[in-house]
Amino acid sequence: xxxxLVIRNLSKRFGGLRAVQDVSFSVNEAETLALIGPNGAGKxxxxxxxxxxxxxxxxxxxxxxxxxxxLRPHDICAHGLARTFQVAxxxxxxxxxxxxxxxAFLRNKKPEVARARAxxxxxxxxxxxxxxxxxxxxxxxxxxxxxxxxxxxxEPRLLLLDEVMAGLNPAEIDQAVALIGKLSQRGLTIVxxxxxxxxxxxxxxxxxxLDHGQKIAEGDPQQVVANADVIRAYLGTxxxxxxxxxxxx
Amino acid sequence: MHRLSSPGVLWLGILAAIALVLPVAVxxxxxxxxxxxxxLFAFIGVAWNLMGGYAKxxxxxxxxxxxxxxxxxxxxxxxxxxxxxxxILAGGVVAMLAxxxxxxxxxxxxxxxxxIATIATAQVLMLLFLKFRDFAWGAEGTTLPNxxxxxLMMQFESKAAYYYIALAMLAVGLAVTYxxxxxxxxxxxxxxxxxxxxxxxxxxxTLRIKRHIYLISAFLTALAGTFxxxxxxxxxxxxxxxxxxxxxxxxxxxxxxxxxxxxxxxGTVLLEATSALLQSWLGSGHGGVQLTVYxxxxxxxxxxxxxxxxxxxxxxxxxxxxxxxxxxxxxxxxG
Numbered sequence: 233x234x235x236x237l238v239i240r241n242l243s244k245r246f247g248g249l250r251a252v253q254d255v256s257f258s259v260n261e262a263e264t265l266a267l268i269g270p271n272g273a274g275k276x277x278x279x280x281x282x283x284x285x286x287x288x289x290x291x292x293x294x295x296x297x298x299x300x301x302x303l304r305p306h307d308i309c310a311h312g313l314a315r316t317f318q319v320a321x322x323x324x325x326x327x328x329x330x331x332x333x334x335x336a337f338l339r340n341k342k343p344e345v346a347r348a349r350a351x352x353x354x355x356x357x358x359x360x361x362x363x364x365x366x367x368x369x370x371x372x373x374x375x376x377x378x379x380x381x382x383x384x385x386x387e388p389r390l391l392l393l394d395e396v397m398a399g400l401n402p403a404e405i406d407q408a409v410a411l412i413g414k415l416s417q418r419g420l421t422i423v424x425x426x427x428x429x430x431x432x433x434x435x436x437x438x439x440x441x442l443d444h445g446q447k448i449a450e451g452d453p454q455q456v457v458a459n460a461d462v463i464r465a466y467l468g469t470x471x472x473x474x475x476x477x478x479x480x481x
Numbered sequence: 482m483h484r485l486s487s488p489g490v491l492w493l494g495i496l497a498a499i500a501l502v503l504p505v506a507v508x509x510x511x512x513x514x515x516x517x518x519x520x521l522f523a524f525i526g527v528a529w530n531l532m533g534g535y536a537k538x539x540x541x542x543x544x545x546x547x548x549x550x551x552x553x554x555x556x557x558x559x560x561x562x563x564x565x566x567x568x569i570l571a572g573g574v575v576a577m578l579a580x581x582x583x584x585x586x587x588x589x590x591x592x593x594x595x596x597i598a599t600i601a602t603a604q605v606l607m608l609l610f611l612k613f614r615d616f617a618w619g620a621e622g623t624t625l626p627n628x629x630x631x632x633l634m635m636q637f638e639s640k641a642a643y644y645y646i647a648l649a650m651l652a653v654g655l656a657v658t659y660x661x662x663x664x665x666x667x668x669x670x671x672x673x674x675x676x677x678x679x680x681x682x683x684x685x686x687t688l689r690i691k692r693h694i695y696l697i698s699a700f701l702t703a704l705a706g707t708f709x710x711x712x713x714x715x716x717x718x719x720x721x722x723x724x725x726x727x728x729x730x731x732x733x734x735x736x737x738x739x740x741x742x743x744x745x746x747x748g749t750v751l752l753e754a755t756s757a758l759l760q761s762w763l764g765s766g767h768g769g770v771q772l773t774v775y776x777x778x779x780x781x782x783x784x785x786x787x788x789x790x791x792x793x794x795x796x797x798x799x800x801x802x803x804x805x806x807x808x809x810x811x812x813x814x815x816g
Contacts, residue, residue, distance in 0.1 A: 285678065305681035315682050323675035326668075334672045337665040338684035346665065386683050 236261040236390050236421040237282070237313075242291035244274075244281055251277040253445040254291070259390075259438070264412070264422040266436035268429075268456075270466050273442040275425040276318055279394050282423075283315045284308045295390060310338060314388035318395045318425075320375035324368035328359055328378055331367050335385035346385075353381040357411060373404045380411070390421040397428045409434045429467070433457075441466065500648055504641040513640045517712065519753045520647035521705055522729055526737070526745025527654035528701035529730035532694045534739035535667065537674030539592075542599030543702050543730045545583065545606050546576040548721035550703025551710040552610065552617055555625065558634070565635040569707040576703035577696045584695045588688060591677075600727070607722035622717025625710070635711045643712050650708065651746070654701055658742050661697075670694060671740065702730070736782055738789025747791050752779075 237259040244252045252274040259265045267275045280286040282293050284305040293300045300308055309315075314335075323331050332350035333343070340346055354360055357377040362370065367378055376396050383391060393412070397405050405428055412435045416422055426432050432439065432453070439456040441449040443465040449456055456462055463471060504513050525543070532538050553575045554568025563571075587598040611620050630638040637643060661667050669690045672680040677687045710716045737748025756775055763771040786792060 283682065285681075304686070305678075306684050306686045309682060309684035317679065317682070321676050321679035321682075323672050323679065325675065326671060330668060330671075334668040334680070334685070335683040337668060341665045343663065343665065382683055 234261045235259065237295045237423065239282070240292045242278065242281055242293065243289050244277055244286060245289060250445045252281065255442065255447050257440045257447065257450060259421055259423055261421050262416070262419045263437050264416050264424065264435050265438045265440065266432045267423060267425045267440050267442065268427070268432060268466065269442035274445040275442055276394055278442070279315060279392055279425060283313060283392060309386055312389035313392065314383035314386045315392040316376070316379040316383055316394055316396060318398070320379045322367035322370065322375050322378050324366065326367055327364050328354060328367055328370070329363045331378055332381045332385045335382040338386045350385050353384040356384065357381045372399050376408070388420070390423070391415065393422065393424045395425055395427065397426060397431050405431055504644045510640055513644055515753065515757055517640065517644050517647050519749050520644070520651050521709060522733055522753065523746045523749040524647065524651045524654050525702060525705045525726065525730045526733035526749055527651065527658055528698050528705065530734040530739060530745045531658060531661065532698040533731055534734050534741070534744065535662070535670035535674060536691060536694055538691060539596045539731065540599040541596045541727045541731060542601070542603035544722045544724060544726040545579065545603040546699040546702035547706035547709070547726045548603070548606055548610070548718070549576045549579055550706030551716055551721040553703070554707040555710055555716050556617060558625065559623065564633055565707055565711050566633070569704055572703040572707045573700040576699040580695045580699035581692070584692050588691050603722055603724070603727055607718045610718040610722065618717070620718065622715060622720070625714045625716070627714065646708060650704055655742065657697065657701070662742060666690070674740065736779065736790060738791030741789065741791050744789050744791045747794065748789070751790060
């Protein structure tokens, strides 16, 4: 299977803080990969490094065969990588439709075409009823939906979702999981940063665990949740998922 | 393409008809002078609003382009005998060229820092023209040669002619805004104004779109500069690069409603009318009273309607001002 995203020896420091240290992993096309770890582990920083918001001190990021380090975020989006933000950032005074159209203009500058594409994306995330609402009036989950629709409207090949489920209730998490499943079925490659383990186990085929900016484990979900380091650093000894993996410290 | 609804066309027709007969209906030179100022500042406001309103790049240095337009056409006229009709376009081009390095410097900054940097650019240009005495008459400025009625040299006996030129410029400014608002550019500008990082994430080249709108805004502002100097027959650095022009451009848009097609027009009409009325009621005898009242009204408006007075009008009648990307409330971008 072809590799969609390859990250090699990525490092970034902010002053004395080593936010990301020598991290490498890769994502196959049409695969869903989850990036997990405690707060401050470097997950969001990794996203910012991949999508051009920060410039790495060392290492390389390549997607679909092209080096991304040094490109600006909009170039990276044009190359087929779309992201969402941890805290949703809708264009508040625009309607839902106008928000998503702004994304669709990347591929086609004609308003009618952009409008049609935007409607598709809005429909896909289940936000059609609120097409004409100002984005600032949306609830948290609807703002997340909007972000996803806006990202999808840019017609990405790889979608990076930063904690799309934070702050959602269990029913909403189920909806979000279903949505990500649907995207994955359409052949989209997905990288997801998440804390909700239930959701991760449902969507991810591969998990990378970060702690203090370093990769401490990697593998399929069952392997990772059984890993002693992962339990110590992140999941906690109370976390039991099937196998009685080496608990305690 | 978005169609204007028929009530919109109707209102626009009524407005245009009133604007066209106004100098005939009110043949008072003093009144026409006020009308011309209203049209001119509305036009400058429209030019400013493209960048300051839609993309929220709060420039307080548009006098730079006003002055460059004014000086370009005046130098061409006096030194080379070139008609201001050509000079006005040359001034626009000079302003566009100047906006590139100015933009490259200022767009590195955001928010208030950007505003301060733009003030500095206009001030630096003013100083340059104050010091370059051989090149452009220095601080004392110069009067324009009075050629009597010379339409080809943009000089007219009747004030009405200037009125119609200003009206035409405003119409052009509004038409440009209308087209931009409904195109992808309008959406990109509002997106930049709302959240630059989020705009980048969905493929908006924020630096490029800012540069482009700055070019257009500078060009239009320069036209106003040439026109104004042709109208008052005098130029000096303090007039051409007046900080007042920069402030007024922003003020009329903010009071009227930034990021809306008609906001700067509404703002100018209200501010100029208020200012003119206060001046005639309170006169100059009370020294500064009229300015104080004017400022109080301004503060009241900004506290009461921080999004601009246009909202008051559109709340009552939401048709004339058509919803672009910036106008979420009144439904559709469909249609």
